[in-house]
Amino acid sequence: MYTNFIGEIITKIVKVGVIVFPGSNCDRDMFHVLTDVFHLNTQYFWHENGLPDNIDAVVLPGGFSYGDRLRAGVIAANSPVIDDVKKLANKGIPVLGVCNGFQILVESNLLPGVLLKNDTLNFMCQWTNLIVKNNKTSFTNKLLLNQKIPIPIANGEGRYYANSQLLDDLKKNNQIVFTYQNHVNGSAEQIAGVCNVDGNVVGMMPHPERATESLINPLDNKPSSLIFESLIDAIGVKN
Amino acid sequence: MSLQKHESSYIKNTIKRKLTKTELQIIAAEWSEHCSYKSSKKHLSILPTTGRNVIIEKGYDSGVLDVGDGYVVTVHIESHNHPSAVEPFGGAATGVGGVIRDILSAGTRPIAILDGLRFGNIENDTHARWLFKNAVSGIAYYGNCLGIPTIGGEVEFDDCYKNYALVDVAAIGFGKKDQLIKNHASKDDLVVLIGGPTGRDGVGGSQFASDSLENEDRSAVQIPDPFIEKLIIETILEARNEKCINAMKDLGGGGLSCAISETAESLGIGIELNVDSVHTRESGLSPDEIMTSESQERMLIITDKEKLPKLKQICDKFSVTCSIIGHVTEDKMMHVKNGSDTLALLPAEFVARAPLLDRKKIKPKYLKSIKKENKMEKTLDYSEIILKLLASPNITSKHWVFRQYDHEVGIRTVIKPGYDASVLRLDNGKFLSAKIDGNPKHCYLDPRHGAIGCFEEACRNVVCTGANPIGMVDHLQFGNPEDPEIFWTFMESLEGLAEYGKFLRVPCVGGKVSFYNETTLGPIKPTPLIGVLGIIDETPFLPTQPIDSDYLIIIGKTKDELGGSEYFEYTHKFIGGTCPCVDFKDSKINMQAVLSLIKNRLVKSVHDCSKGGFAIAVSELSIFGDIGCNVDIESMPTMENLSSEKILFSESHSRYLLVVAQKNLEYTKQFLSKKKTSFAVLGKFTGDQVNIMHKSKKLIKTTVDIMQKRYFNGLEDLLKHG
Numbered sequence: 001m002y003t004n005f006i007g008e009i010i011t012k013i014v015k016v017g018v019i020v021f022p023g024s025n026c027d028r029d030m031f032h033v034l035t036d037v038f039h040l041n042t043q044y045f046w047h048e049n050g051l052p053d054n055i056d057a058v059v060l061p062g063g064f065s066y067g068d069r070l071r072a073g074v075i076a077a078n079s080p081v082i083d084d085v086k087k088l089a090n091k092g093i094p095v096l097g098v099c100n101g102f103q104i105l106v107e108s109n110l111l112p113g114v115l116l117k118n119d120t121l122n123f124m125c126q127w128t129n130l131i132v133k134n135n136k137t138s139f140t141n142k143l144l145l146n147q148k149i150p151i152p153i154a155n156g157e158g159r160y161y162a163n164s165q166l167l168d169d170l171k172k173n174n175q176i177v178f179t180y181q182n183h184v185n186g187s188a189e190q191i192a193g194v195c196n197v198d199g200n201v202v203g204m205m206p207h208p209e210r211a212t213e214s215l216i217n218p219l220d221n222k223p224s225s226l227i228f229e230s231l232i233d234a235i236g237v238k239n
Numbered sequence: 240m241s242l243q244k245h246e247s248s249y250i251k252n253t254i255k256r257k258l259t260k261t262e263l264q265i266i267a268a269e270w271s272e273h274c275s276y277k278s279s280k281k282h283l284s285i286l287p288t289t290g291r292n293v294i295i296e297k298g299y300d301s302g303v304l305d306v307g308d309g310y311v312v313t314v315h316i317e318s319h320n321h322p323s324a325v326e327p328f329g330g331a332a333t334g335v336g337g338v339i340r341d342i343l344s345a346g347t348r349p350i351a352i353l354d355g356l357r358f359g360n361i362e363n364d365t366h367a368r369w370l371f372k373n374a375v376s377g378i379a380y381y382g383n384c385l386g387i388p389t390i391g392g393e394v395e396f397d398d399c400y401k402n403y404a405l406v407d408v409a410a411i412g413f414g415k416k417d418q419l420i421k422n423h424a425s426k427d428d429l430v431v432l433i434g435g436p437t438g439r440d441g442v443g444g445s446q447f448a449s450d451s452l453e454n455e456d457r458s459a460v461q462i463p464d465p466f467i468e469k470l471i472i473e474t475i476l477e478a479r480n481e482k483c484i485n486a487m488k489d490l491g492g493g494g495l496s497c498a499i500s501e502t503a504e505s506l507g508i509g510i511e512l513n514v515d516s517v518h519t520r521e522s523g524l525s526p527d528e529i530m531t532s533e534s535q536e537r538m539l540i541i542t543d544k545e546k547l548p549k550l551k552q553i554c555d556k557f558s559v560t561c562s563i564i565g566h567v568t569e570d571k572m573m574h575v576k577n578g579s580d581t582l583a584l585l586p587a588e589f590v591a592r593a594p595l596l597d598r599k600k601i602k603p604k605y606l607k608s609i610k611k612e613n614k615m616e617k618t619l620d621y622s623e624i625i626l627k628l629l630a631s632p633n634i635t636s637k638h639w640v641f642r643q644y645d646h647e648v649g650i651r652t653v654i655k656p657g658y659d660a661s662v663l664r665l666d667n668g669k670f671l672s673a674k675i676d677g678n679p680k681h682c683y684l685d686p687r688h689g690a691i692g693c694f695e696e697a698c699r700n701v702v703c704t705g706a707n708p709i710g711m712v713d714h715l716q717f718g719n720p721e722d723p724e725i726f727w728t729f730m731e732s733l734e735g736l737a738e739y740g741k742f743l744r745v746p747c748v749g750g751k752v753s754f755y756n757e758t759t760l761g762p763i764k765p766t767p768l769i770g771v772l773g774i775i776d777e778t779p780f781l782p783t784q785p786i787d788s789d790y791l792i793i794i795g796k797t798k799d800e801l802g803g804s805e806y807f808e809y810t811h812k813f814i815g816g817t818c819p820c821v822d823f824k825d826s827k828i829n830m831q832a833v834l835s836l837i838k839n840r841l842v843k844s845v846h847d848c849s850k851g852g853f854a855i856a857v858s859e860l861s862i863f864g865d866i867g868c869n870v871d872i873e874s875m876p877t878m879e880n881l882s883s884e885k886i887l888f889s890e891s892h893s894r895y896l897l898v899v900a901q902k903n904l905e906y907t908k909q910f911l912s913k914k915k916t917s918f919a920v921l922g923k924f925t926g927d928q929v930n931i932m933h934k935s936k937k938l939i940k941t942t943v944d945i946m947q948k949r950y951f952n953g954l955e956d957l958l959k960h961g
Contacts, residue, residue, distance in 0.1 A: 022557060023469055025386020029650045046556070062648075064384040067466025123379050125645045154383075154645040210647045215779070216666060218655070 014056040014235050019085070021076045026062035026099065026209065033209040034059070038228045043125070051084040055237045057094040057138075058085055060101030062154070062207060069209045072115065072157045073103030082108045094138035095201040099155055102193070102203030111194055111203045112170065113162040119186030125187055127219065129181035130192050130206060134174050137199040138234035143225040148181065149227075151206040153192075158205040160187040160194070173197050174206040183236050200234075222223035244268055249594050254585065261575060261582035264527040265496040265590060271752050272616075274493040275485040275593035277595065277807050278720040279752040282730065290746035298422035298505040300341035300489065301412065304710050306774060308667035311419060315749050316675075316712040316770055317491075320756055321376075322460040323406040327370045330378035331356075331406045331515065332463035337498075338410040338533050339385065340489030343472055345760045346420035346479045347412030348798045350649055351663055352382050353675050354392040355714075355768050356640075357405035361396050361632055361957060368958065377463070378408070379643040384465035385472065388653055389644035390661040390673065396632045397679055399764040403756065407714050409675055409867035413665060418479055422486040424541045426508050430565040431547075433554055435467045435536035442532050463630040467536040470557045475538060477557075482599075483550040486541040496530045497592070498539045499565075503587030506541075510587070512565030512695055542568065559561045564748025593729035603724035610815035612801070619932075622941045623888065624810055625854055626949050627718070631809050633951025634851050653779050658863075659660050659847050660700040661781055670775035672706035678850075679764035680803035681890075682732065684818040689803070690732035690767045691739045695821045695892050696849055697771035698743065702830045702934065703845040703895065705780035705837035706773025713750040713769050718762025720754045728765040729754075736767065739785030742823050745771070774796045781846030782835050785898045785924040786865035789843060791860070791868060792916045794829050794911065795894030796822075797853065797886055798878045805851045805887035820893045825917070832914045841903045841910070848894035854887040854931070854939070856896050857921075861929050861943050862950050864898075871932040883933045898924070902957040 013197065016034055020027045027044065045051055056124040065076035076082070080130035082104070089095045089110055097105035105111045118124055130149040132140055143149075162170065167188060170176050178193035193204030211217045242250075242263070250258060250266070258266065272278060289295070294303040294311060294851075301315035321332030333354060356374055359367035371394075375729070382389045387410075402608035440462045459778040477483050486506060488498045495517070503510045514526040542550050547563075554561040573590055575583035582829070628634050639657040653670060662675035682689030698708045713736055718725040724779045740747055756763045785791075801807050801814030836842045848856040853872070861868055872886045881889070899907050904920070911918045929946065930941040 023384070025384075025467055025469065032640070032650065048556075063386055064466065066470070067384060067464070069466070069468070114884075122376075123383055123643045123645070124649060126642050151489065152647050154647060207647070210650050213650070215653055216650055228850060 002033065003105065004135065012082050014041055015054065016057045016059060017045045017051055017055045018039050018042060018059045018061055019045050019047060019081055021065035021079065023065045024063035026059050026207065027204045030059055030061040030209045033212055033228065037212055038180050039055055040232070045081065047079050047081045051081065051088065055093065057231055058088055060104050061098040062099030062101060065100055065104065073100055073107040076104045077107035089201050092198060092200050094231055096139055097203040098209065099205055100203055103157065105201065105203045110201050111196060112166055112175070113160055113194060116158050116159045116161050117151060117157050118159050124185060125152065125154040128184050128206065130178040131181050133176045133179055134195065136174070137177055137195045137202050137233045139202045139227050139230050140177060141233055142230040143223065147223060149223035150217065151208060151211045151224055155205055159185045160191040162188055169193060177202055244287045246270060246594060253589060256439065259583060261527050261530060262585055264531050265583055267491040267532045268496045269500055269590050270585065270593035271493070274497050276752055277593045277596050278598050278754060279729070281595050282733055283568060285734065286747040287530065287555050287737065287740045288746050288748070290744065292949065293746050293748055296419065296421065298486065298488065300343050301345050302710060302712060303419065304772065305346060305416065306665060306667065306669055309416050310665060310667050311347065311414055311416050312671060313345045313347045314409065314710065314712055314770065314772055314773065315408040316407060316714045317751055318407045318714055318716060318753050320405050320407060322715070323374055323400070323404040324370070327373035327404060328377040329460055331374040331777060332381040333461040334406050334408045335378055336380040336463060336465065336468050337491045338408045339387065339468065340538060342410045342412035343475050344487045344489045345412065346418055347414035348476055349387045349410050349472065350413045350651060351673065352387055352389040353409040353673060353770065354378055354389060355405070355407040355675050356392065356394045357400050357678055357766065358396055358570055359401035360398050364401060366402065367396070372958065374404060374406055375640050381463055381937045382466045383645045385469050386648045388646045388648050388914055389641065390646050390658045390663065392675060393677065394640055395639050395677065396766065399679065401760055402758045403757070405707065405766060407768050409712060414663045420487050421482055422506060424486050424508050426569050427566055428485055428541050428543045428567040429538045429547055429563050430510055430512055430567065431550065432517060432564045433538050433540060433543055433559055433560055433561040434471050435464060435534060436518050436520040436560065437524065437525065437529055437532050437537070438534045439528060439532065440534055442528050442908065454636040461535045464536055470559050471536055471538060474553055474557045474559045477519060477553045478550055480592060481549050481553065483546040483553065484540055485543060488539045490537040490539060492533060494531050494533045497793050500587050500590035502539065503571065503573055504591035507571065509568035509570040509574065510565055511568050511576065513576045514684070515578050516562050518562045519950055520562050526582050530575065530677060541880055567849065598720050598726040599723040600727035600730050601723040602727055612816040618759050621938045626941060626945065628805060628809060628851050628855060629858060629946055630949040630953035631805065632954065632957065633805055633809065635857055636951050637954065638951070639954045639958065643751045644725065654704055659703040660685065662704050662775070669704070670779045672704040672773040672775060674700040675770040676700065676766055677766055677768040678803070679766045680808055681818045682767060682801045683764035686728040686731040686765045687735035688820040689765070689822045691735040691819055692819055692892050693767055693769045694739050694758055695826055697769045698745065698830065699847045699895070701771050701773035703847050704773070704775070704834050705834065706775045707834065708743065708745045708771050708773045711745050711769055711771045712749040713747055713767060714753065714881060715757050716753045716763065716766040717766065718755065718757040725947050727760055732765055732767045739821065739823065743827065752754055784859060785843060785866055787866065787925050789924045789925065790899045790901065790903055790904050791870060791921045792897040792899055792907065792918055793853070793875065793894060793921055794832060794897065794916050796878055796917045797826065797875045797881065797889050797894065798891045799859040799881060799885055800889045800891045801885060804888055804890045819891050826851055827894045828914060829895065832916045833895050836897065836907065836910065840906050841899065843898040843900060846896045848896060849890060852888040852890050858929060860896060860898065862947050864924065865943060866924050867926040867928040867943050868922055868924045869930045872921065873933060874919040876919050877915035883938055887938065
């Protein structure tokens with residue numbers, strides 16, 4: 001039993017796993033936010049080690065797994081830990097992939113579509129606004145539909161692409177989770193994040209872990225915080 | 240081979256035998272200007288290096304500053320000019336890699352990168368544009384992959400860098416004081432090489448960098464692999480946590496030759512190594528190539544037999560190759576073997592300490608002939624001048640550059656790039672402010688006052704964030720030191736920096752000297768680059784934008800100092816005149832006044848007045864604040880009666896622009912009077928136009944909207960056309 005960040009008494013000890021691949025570089029940032037900001041019991045899992053069954057949520061952080069060799073995310077997607085992630089995802093456990101984590105989820109077919117080089121042909125690090133398009137997922141249930149989230153992106157291959165058939169399916173199944181408010185990098189339908197059909201696996205290019213603390217967020221840190229509070233709600237930390 | 244006559248005779252007299260081929264290669268690498276500092280070393284001791292926060296340990300390549308609560312910050316600066324001029328992408332990328340390993344070798348995690356980039360005139364020189372674009376891509380490629388934010392820097396263009404490039408990279412590290420590597424070694428300890436394989440890239444790189452750039456020796460440029468560097472960082476930090484490391488050094492210029500001899504010399508030990516044991520990228524590498532290759536992403540670690548299994552286990556975890564290449568001896572010799580054959584056997588101290596030189600210095604003739612200030616043709620349309628300057632390569636927004644760098648990763652970046660200095664949060668609740676500054680245009684006209692100006696400007700930028708400067712690093716870049724005129728400019732800059740550092744009590748905690756920055760077209764202008772770190776002990780100052788009816792105050796005197804200004808050089812294509820000169824007393828008074836105002840939150844924001852002078856500084860406030868202003872420069876504090884153009888564009892130092900809310904105006908004025916600063920209330924923010932008056936004449940009238948367009952599109956418009 002312990003007290004969470006808003007003073008509620010928590011009876012269930014949850015465990016969030018942050019998976020670390022060679023070349024992950026946002027793992028420590030994600031860990032900091034999960035533990036120090038949202039007081040979740042968080043543990044790193046090195047890619048070679050399996051994931052335990054009793055884990056409550058999985059996060060694939062950003063970075064350059066395997067140095068983006070061949071194609072961003074493709075080598076990590078074929079590493080053994082992904083089999084465990086798939087098992088957990090199929091059980092309905094919330095899985096979040098951020099930036100390179102999103103690329104890995106796409107490459108491992110946990111999420112549909114592909115991520116291509118930005119239309120600027122450059123790495124882009126800047127603040128953008130997201131619009132919430134699906135507030136029923138494990139990571140958006142505390143957000144309002146069409147709510148604006150100021151958040152930074154930092155990627156070279158963040159342009160979401162899907163053919164028209166797939167885009168139709170995504171819309172039909174309500175799998176578009178976030179779009180950019182403005183044209184940012186040439187993404188199809190300005191898509192910034194998608195989910196699986198069940199809504200427990202979410203991938204997004206922008207970095208929520210860089211936006212939840214007011215000190216480093218020059219705009220508004222509350223909307224991004226709601227992404228993590230949604231997770232807390234989804235895994236039943238609340239009384 | 241670049242051994243000189245006196246060096247050959249010194250070798251003959253000391254070693255008393257003919258050197259082997261390998262020994263000659265080792266000596267040539269280690270005694271290159273790049274590694275040995277033989278021209279500058281005698282003089283560098285005039286810089287102040289001690290202070291309240293400075294921690295000095297043997298064998299560190301980076302400076303270490305105590306930031307309290309058991310934490311330290313490390314800092315270092317390096318350049319990669321010759322390689323970047325030949326192959327800008329790889330040269331700039333490996334420049335980042337090298338300085339990161341210097342930070343790592345103290346046992347601290349790299350947390351930030353700053354870079355200073357200088358190229359020829361990109362407005363008309365497509366080669367300069369190519370160099371610039373690719374150097375930026377190289378830095379982005381490397382730093383982004385490592386997950387180390389590039390939080391700031393500067394970009395400058397000048398004809399003196401035609402066909403050349405200055406790529407300076409400063410890196411900052413952070414760690415616990417009790418986890419610093421205390422370099423030590425004893426007999427039979429093991430010498431381990433970890434990281435990427437040794438290849439033929441970068442062979443003789445340090446000698447290549449110790450001569451003027453006349454041919455493009457691509458094999459002397461190293462090939463970057465940031466993924467391996469990232470794995471090395473994590474390997475080393477885990478090995479540090481497990482206490483597997485007795486001593487450590489990164490492999491940079493001079494490769495193994497340099498790392499082995501310098502480590503042995505600084506620890507007072509001998510090292511016997513076998514080139515046979517070094518893991519290589521390809522077969523058939525000669526021992527001499529192995530000893531002088533500058534392949535990147537390699538670290539030398541000294542460990543002992545008990546700690547070795549743990550170290551190997553950590554290397555295995557990260558798939559980092561490690562080879563035991565030798566062991567520590569007591570004889571203080573550097574002993575290089577290939578199998579059972581001895582290839583080199585020399586006293587480590589002899590190798591590591593090249594005979595130092597006394598270079599001649601003569602005041603350059605050009606300083607006498609440099610044009611005295613001409614009467615500029617009367618230009619009355621200052622509005623048009625301002626708009627052109629806002630879009631000019633040296634002043635225009637550099638977001639095209641810094642948005643290609645991940646400047647947020649690590650979630651420490653409180654004040655992001657694009658303003659004065661950047662601010663990072665540290666784990667002990669304090670904040671670190673960092674900035675690098677150079678100004679070759681000023682330094683060319685007056686190497687001493689130009690260098691002091693760069694130092695003061697970096698301090699000023701740090702002060703604008705509310706931080707107290709605690710340490711500086713310098714990177715002194717000049718042409719061929721064998722030319723007495725160039726050596727004079729080096730000495731002048733160095734003496735200036737020492738003088739100001741002593742006065743301000745800001746110690747020099749690290750630095751580098753880079754000579755031979757010249758091409759067949761001639762030497763570069765003197766380009767000392769200064770990095771300053773500052774500490775904020777409490778809540779960081781988060782500036783807010785001016786709103787309607789906020790006041791504009793200037794602190795500091797404007798003087799008749801248009802020499803080297805963007806107004807002279809860009810607008811009038813004129814090189815000459817009097818370069819700005821820092822008044823030490825005013826410098827300190829103004830800094831202290833600004834720091835107190837920020838501490839008491841009497842100001843909404845503070846902006847430093849530098850390139851482009853007052854006119855550009857006030858424009859930037861309006862551009863960022865998205866609000867116009869009405870300003871009258873009649874009351875501007877000046878030394879003498881100055882013309883409008885001098886007030887607008889002089890780049891005098893020690894000046895700050897303050898944005899003050901109406902309710903704080905009276906108190907702020909009283910405070911500044913009490914502190915005996917020169918200051919004036921120049922006007923108010925309002926509307927959507929920037930209006931600047933002088934003696935009832937409207938000098939500048941333009942809209943914020945047009946200024947923003949010029950300022951934010953300047954660079955992209957230029958680069959769009961290839």
